Amino acid sequence: MNPITCIDVGGTFIKAGNVVNGKVRHEIKIETGEPGMLTRTLLQIIVELGGEAVGIGMAGLVDADGTISSPPNFPGIESLPLKEILQEELNIPVFVDNDANMAALGEHRYGAGRGIKNLIMLTLGTGVGGGIIINDKIYHGRGYAGEVGHITIDPNGPLCLCGNYGCLESYIGADRITERAREYVRMGVETRLRSYAGKITPEIIEDEAYKGDHVAMDIVAEMAKFLGIAISNYCAILDPERVIIGGGLSKMGDILLSGVKREVARRLYSRKDIDIVFSELGDRAGILGCYEMVIHSI
Amino acid sequence: MNPITCIDVGGTFIKAGNVVNGKVRHEIKIETGEPGMLTRTLLQIIVELGGEAVGIGMAGLVDADGTISSPPNFPGIESLPLKEILQEELNIPVFVDNDANMAALGEHRYGAGRGIKNLIMLTLGTGVGGGIIINDKIYHGRGYAGEVGHITIDPNGPLCLCGNYGCLESYIGADRITERAREYVRMGVETRLRSYAGKITPEIIEDEAYKGDHVAMDIVAEMAKFLGIAISNYCAILDPERVIIGGGLSKMGDILLSGVKREVARRLYSRKDIDIVFSELGDRAGILGCYEMVIHSI
Structure with missing residues (x-):
């Protein structure tokens, strides 16, 4: 080839x-x-x-x-x-x-989605993307399907870069996550994130959350909550066999994933277990x- | 046959x-x-x-x-x-x-969805249901796809009969709509709905909204807003060629439909027109x- x-x-x-x-x-x-x-x-x-x-x-x-x-x-x-x-x-x-x-498509063919006929993928990074595999193929709709980053999580939420209010991305985009950390620091809340001055990254927040910093843990928990709401909506509509979370912020690991699973279990109408996993291919x-x-x- | x-x-x-x-x-x-x-x-x-x-x-x-x-x-x-x-x-x-x-499936074969490959349907009645046609077939997922009535519209919204908070159905189910009208009446707000005493139905609200009763118009406008949020989420995920609204409450007609279209236009990420119509088959x-x-x- x-x-x-x-x-x-x-x-x-x-x-x-x-x-x-x-x-x-x-x-x-x-x-x-x-x-x-x-x-x-x-x-x-x-x-x-x-x-x-x-x-x-x-x-x-x-x-x-x-x-x-x-x-x-x-x-x-x-x-x-x-x-x-x-x-x-x-x-x-x-x-x-x-x-x-x-x-x-990559995860479906080579990674966490091998052998799964219907799956949804979320990519967490600067923005929040979404992709849908139905019957082993990408589902495009008219071209713009899967845009889970821009579903409304709260109708009165913050303005998103897309022009809508309260989109998932406006809560959990990478910039929003680091901004949230800086807000805590500015408010004078006791946190080890303070020692990074202006240079807080999602990786640092993840790392400090693992080490038990309460502010970092709060930020990850809040992110998990919003992500869980979005995934429960995505699943109420598509009821897939598997949900794959990828993108840079998915490195937040098990603290994030367990929070997401709790929120989905609380909200999903069908009350059926949803198999939510991280990307294998990064x-x-x-x-x-x-x-x-x-x-x-x- | x-x-x-x-x-x-x-x-x-x-x-x-x-x-x-x-x-x-x-x-x-x-x-x-x-x-x-x-x-x-x-x-x-x-x-x-x-x-x-x-x-x-x-x-x-x-x-x-x-x-x-x-x-x-x-x-x-x-x-x-x-x-x-x-x-x-x-x-x-x-x-x-x-x-x-x-x-x-009925609308796709005989009604407002004839010749449309990918469409979504919402049924507005006692509950709010949803159905998805992809590539001219019902999309079931694992069996529970299309449940747009139970996507979260507001994470802090009212308790739904399904156990989740802030579901679409908890805002626009038929009982909730008539309850909203009775609330206005109890509060002493000036409205012709008062003359129906306890016997307000969605049809009466629709009828009075058409005749210009401000309370009835507010109720329909609020319903249109929540429905528009849900449809914009549904479309951000599925980007269908057409959205069909059916069920008893769809008889609310053009006041409802124009409100829904405004809310979708305001929120939908792709900014592409979505063809939203009422059921032809009732x-x-x-x-x-x-x-x-x-x-x-x-």
Whole structure:
């Protein structure tokens, strides 16, 4: 098989790999940088990795023509015909889909979703993405299905970057989580997070939560609650065999997962156990999903 | 073709018909009555209508074996193996599914969903049901998909009959709507609803809203808001080609529909127009859906 260049474009990092026969060879992880530079950055990565076709998973709304619309975490981009631009520039086949769809596809084929016919995936990072596998295939709807990050958790909640109020993402996006920690510090609450000054990251919050810092534990518990509400809604609608949680913030681990499970058990109408697990592939879920998309498209 | 007995069991009314070649002949509508009498009532209807097979759409959770679990609007029923009981008693084929799934199937085949590949249906009545058609088939998940009535609208909202807090049904179920009207009357607010004393029905509220009664208009507007939030969540996840609203309360008409459309437009992440329409089949949606289920099962 020929090498395929697979790129997962998140709000903070771009992860890419050269994939042959489902194995990731050369791998790259760089900061996403300025939205205005995105196309140029992608071209550089594609040239460096040298695959014979390209698959891209991109945060935000991606239509069937590979055009991106107003991704909330890429201010300034309103409509970007990414597939068309890259194909013209490179003269090789390019396929573009939503990043969480790609992560769902990667996990379904190679990771925590192997052998599962109907599953839903959530990706927790700068934004909150969602992907749906129904009958072993990505379910796109008219192109924009699975956007669990923008379901309303509380109609009177905070303004989200998407323009709606009270979206899941407005409660548990990475920036919101670190901002919440800084609020506690500013309020003068006793917490070890204070020692990190302005440099609190989700990883630090996770780490301190494990070590028993009450503020960090509160933040993770609150995140678990909102995530649990969203997952119970997602499951009331789709009743999947499995829910997979991936993305950078999923590293929050068991404290997060047990809180999510409690909230879902409390809320889910069917009262049936839902199998909720973390991603097995981590950063590679999106990359391997892009690989699957490309090999089934060319 | 042989006649099929099709029965739509709601929290307040049972609607049933003898259906031949997709045409409803003899039709019955009776009050649902005591949950403990349900099986006996259904047997009487089946004997009266005399079909050679039976299809039943029932409010609540229905598993693949035709067993009903804890339907919120049938207190006292915990687990009822309806298919098994009726088949043993009658010795003819019986098929049971969720009532909103049946309404979705009826509309998809004969009504407002003809030619639509992916659609979602909401049924507004005593409870709020949901059904999903994906690729021209009912999507069941593990058996309990589409339960939009029990997605959380507000995590701190009122207790729902299902045990969760802030479910859509706890805001817009028929009892909640009429209770809201009685609250206004008790508070002494100026409204023509006062003249109906304790006998306010959703139809009266609709009628007075059309005539310009401000309290009735407020109640419909509030219902539209909650319904709009739920539909925007449903659509963020499934991005269907069409949304169909059916059930008794859908008779609230254009005041309700325009309010729903405004709320969805305000909240939906994709900012794509969603085609939201009322049921074309009314009371017959569920009956005709049961017919479709039976003829494709035997």
